[in-house]
Amino acid sequence: MSLKDKYAELISTANNLGVTGLQVREQDNVLYIDGTTKSSADKEKLWDVYGKIDPDFRAADVVMNITVAAGATTEYTVVGGDSLSKIGKAYGVTWQAIYEANKDIIKNPDLIQPGWKLKIPTA
Structure with missing residues (x-):
């Protein structure tokens, strides 16, 4: 074979x-x-x-x-207790990068909701 x-x-x-x-x-x-x-x-x-x-x-x-590919993203579903900085640390990106990739969903970067599906840019 x-x-x-x-x-x-x-x-x-x-x-x-x-x-x-x-x-x-x-x-x-x-x-x-x-x-x-x-x-x-x-x-x-x-x-x-x-x-x-x-x-x-x-x-x-x-x-x-x-x-x-450059500019590629991973999808992440927010769970209770998450913050953009916590998620960013887990994926090796800044909270600002996550915020920029999700401005259509996130109006205030300090307020994210469980169940939201966020695009996480690749590091």
């Missing part, structure tokens, strides 16, 4: 997510997957699929060079 066959689900997922510049090549018993995703969430989906195929990441037969 070739590595492309072994990781067919991962390659298919990358295609379905619209990974741009997707390149898949097999060299010296290693499968190299390169490309750019639209969001951090899409990148995580690829790692989740890889984790299903090789749960302990022991095969060491895949190198994924997947980057997130």
